[in-house]
C-alpha cells in the first residue's frame with residue numbers, strides 16, 4: 291500500500307491486512323495500517339505520495 295512489497299499471506303498472518311470497500315489491502319507495518327485506517331481516502335487518492 292505504501293509502495294513497499296508486502297506478501298499478502300505474511301501480512302494476514304501478522305494482522306496487517308485490512309478489507310476496505312471490498313478490496314484487501316496489506317501493509318508493511320502497523321504504522322501503515324493505522325494510517326490507512328485513519329484516513330483511507332488519502333491513500334486511495336492517486337495524487338497521494340506516501341511520506342515513508
Ligand SMILES: [Zn+2]
Nearest residue numbers: 292318319322
Ligand atoms: Zn508501509
